[in-house]
Amino acid sequence: MKVSDNTFLGIEELIDSLDVPWDMQYNATTHSIFFTEIKGNISELDPETNKRKIIYTIPNVYHHRTLGLLGLAIHPDFKNKPYLYTCYTTKEGKNIFSELLRLRYEKGAIAETKVLLKIEGATGHNGSRLVFGKDDFLYWATGDAHSKTYAQDSTSLNGKILRMTDEGGIPSDNPIKGSYVYAWGFRNMQGLTVTSSGHIITSEHGDAIEDELNWIRPLHNYGWNKIEGYHDLPEEQEYAREHRTTEPIKSWTPVIAPAAVHYPLFNKIPEWKNSLLLGNLKDQSLRVLELDHSQTKVVNERIYLKDYYGRIRAITSDHKGNVYIATSNRDWKPQTNFPVAGDDRILRLSLIDFVPEHYQTAYEEKDLDMKSGKALYQAYCASCHGQDAKGAVGSIPSLRKTEWVKDESKFLDVVLNGLTSEIEVENVKYDQPMPAFNFLKDEEIAEITTYVRTNFGNTYSNISVGKVKDTRIKK
Ligand code: HEC
Structure with missing residues (x-):
């Protein structure tokens, strides 16, 4: 190195x-x-x-x-x-x-x-x-x-x-x-x-x-x-x-x-x-x-x-x-x-005290392009739900075709407000808290949720910025 x-x-x-x-x-x-x-x-x-x-x-x-x-x-x-x-x-x-x-x-x-x-x-x-x-x-x-x-x-x-x-x-x-x-x-x-x-x-x-x-x-x-x-x-x-x-x-x-x-x-x-x-x-x-x-x-x-x-x-x-x-x-x-x-x-x-044939160098942090849904997902969701959105059975639920991801309002509610109660996803209980992401901008929430709903085998509709705004106001 x-x-x-x-x-x-x-x-x-x-x-x-x-x-x-x-x-x-x-x-x-x-x-x-x-x-x-x-x-x-x-x-x-x-x-x-x-x-x-x-x-x-x-x-x-x-x-x-x-x-x-x-x-x-x-x-x-x-x-x-x-x-x-x-x-x-x-x-x-x-x-x-x-x-x-x-x-x-x-x-x-x-x-x-x-x-x-x-x-x-x-x-x-x-x-x-x-x-x-x-x-x-x-x-x-x-x-x-x-x-x-x-x-x-x-x-x-x-x-x-x-x-x-x-x-x-x-x-x-x-x-x-x-x-x-x-x-x-x-x-x-x-x-x-x-x-x-x-x-x-x-x-x-x-x-x-x-x-x-x-x-x-x-x-x-x-x-x-x-x-x-x-x-x-x-x-x-x-x-x-x-x-x-x-x-x-x-x-x-x-x-x-x-x-x-x-x-x-x-x-x-x-x-x-x-x-x-x-x-x-x-x-x-x-x-x-x-x-x-x-x-x-x-x-x-x-x-x-x-x-x-x-x-x-x-x-x-x-x-x-x-x-x-x-x-x-x-x-x-x-x-x-x-x-x-x-x-x-x-x-x-x-x-x-010698220069090895192969070595690694320090990593240059790139300025993340934090506009795309994919980058936002990587930055905020992947550490728990995984790059592949499969989660970990019994600890972190999957984001593939679950009822929360499928239901626009439920999905936005979870992402904006987090979850603290025990839930059941595909017959497995989860009891760890999920943090709230209400600090993200409406555009960012729309990008992330749309990204999840149109990837990982999910084929649901996009979520608009307007829908995010409305959900926030209702709270
Ligand atoms: C710190 C870990 C963590 C992070 C980061 C995280 N989640 Fe979660 N998420 C969880 C846990 C744990 C649950 C289960 C909550 C419960 O049992 O009450 C959950 C539940 C969910 C659910 C409902 C259940 C399901 O699988 O459909 C959705 C949807 C969801 N998360 C989406 C997201 C999205 C989108 C992001 C990124 C913006 C995100 N999560 C970031 C830990 C996390």
């Missing part, structure tokens, strides 16, 4: 045939990589020999769609405190929870475990990542559990950054006395890292638009679910004034589904100095976000590996400056052309 005329990276596969590696952390004490897989395994991988050992299987992980074994952190003083921390979903009767577990590592196995905290979970939006700050406290990025109120409620532990001691206690200097809550107003963070200056950075999935990158500070409110992305709408600006909310340092529309965010402390790639590495699911890329001197602004964005290895969910780096990425092509939302044989895999990116 080419970074510049002077810098080329080799890409080696360390291990393949994994099942959704979700989080991955290099451990400088053991010189090995620890990683989780969504169904419950925690493994240790030796990056010299590529030998992998499953060191523990969490017995009570509830895996369904995005739920399962998720984040992983390693104690910063591993020599004296050989602890791993992980979080995952569990189900007891009808109730779903997110559990935070501490595991004591001893001679290549887990000797003891202890649940440190258990919070409410849901069928989606459970977060979650873990990281130790420079202050040696553990930070947990939790999801809003699909709740309409939790993220803005400072007394709920969902939709928050929680801060705790390595024993799971509430630090005496937390900003709210006696509470784990450190910052709030989050939807579903999928990345968490600490920069060289100690700034805590999260990546977060937006609803239909506005993915976010946030710089986390104590007591700050990041706006969800009253504000999405930048404070750009009049009602958002009003809420921001009244509630003193904080804007993201970067936002992406159309969404890229950012997952892992990682700041390599021992980076040796000159062009990537002082940068965050961002692994993306929908965008199927590795983005390198160069920070300014103060590490509060993104000054440059480069896109690598676009559509090459598929979805990227986990990133870590070692003390020699090698970067490791893990793919996520066997998760609940398979994309066109993936998974391929051997997915999922962990790959190492390292500097090489």
Whole structure:
């Protein structure tokens, strides 16, 4: 892979045939990589020999769609405190929870475990990542559990950054006395890292638009679910004034589904100095976000590996400056052309001192021609319903000859207002929410809906701009 005329990276596969590696952390004490897989395994991988050992299987992980074994952190003083921390979903009767577990590592196995905290979970939006700050406290990025109120409620532990001691206690200097809550107003963070200056950075999935990158500070409110992305709408600006909310340092529309965010402390790639590495699911890329001197602004964005290895969910780096990425092509939302044989895999990116015969270059983002129905569909619908509109049985319904697509009014209603109730499509139940697209212009809604109604085997009439206008007015 080419970074510049002077810098080329080799890409080696360390291990393949994994099942959704979700989080991955290099451990400088053991010189090995620890990683989780969504169904419950925690493994240790030796990056010299590529030998992998499953060191523990969490017995009570509830895996369904995005739920399962998720984040992983390693104690910063591993020599004296050989602890791993992980979080995952569990189900007891009808109730779903997110559990935070501490595991004591001893001679290549887990000797003891202890649940440190258990919070409410849901069928989606459970977060979650873990990281130790420079202050040696553990930070947990939790999801809003699909709740309409939790993220803005400072007394709920969902939709928050929680801060705790390595024993799971509430630090005496937390900003709210006696509470784990450190910052709030989050939807579903999928990345968490600490920069060289100690700034805590999260990546977060937006609803239909506005993915976010946030710089986390104590007591700050990041706006969800009253504000999405930048404070750009009049009602958002009003809420921001009244509630003193904080804007993201970067936002992406159309969404890229950012997952892992990682700041390599021992980076040796000159062009990537002082940068965050961002692994993306929908965008199927590795983005390198160069920070300014103060590490509060993104000054440059480069896109690598676009559509090459598929979805990227986990990133870590070692003390020699090698970067490791893990793919996520066997998760609940398979994309066109993936998974391929051997997915999922962990790959190492390292500097090489020769120019290889074949290499990939950075991807130049084209200005999308966002007028055609096809481009709009790609930007706003394909990430869920698929390029082929087939959806994923049980998770996302198909858009091929369904009663909603066939019925003009029903179709417009769903697209404009979203759907939150359970529906049945072709005898299969769906219970995940569908976001509202009322922020799109009438012309855009007409283009998208017409495109869907005249493609994918659908042979229905066009939808006019007038019809979209009328539907909006009726609401
Ligand atoms: C974040 C994922 C997501 C995105 C993006 C999304 N949808 Fe959906 N969509 C869903 C889910 C989930 C349902 C089922 C909702 C439920 O169960 O209540 C759904 C349901 C539907 C339905 C009704 C059921 C059916 O299959 O006929 C239509 C029509 C639809 N979506 C069209 C669209 C269009 C058009 C776009 C782009 C403008 C879009 N969706 C974008 C997730 C998504």
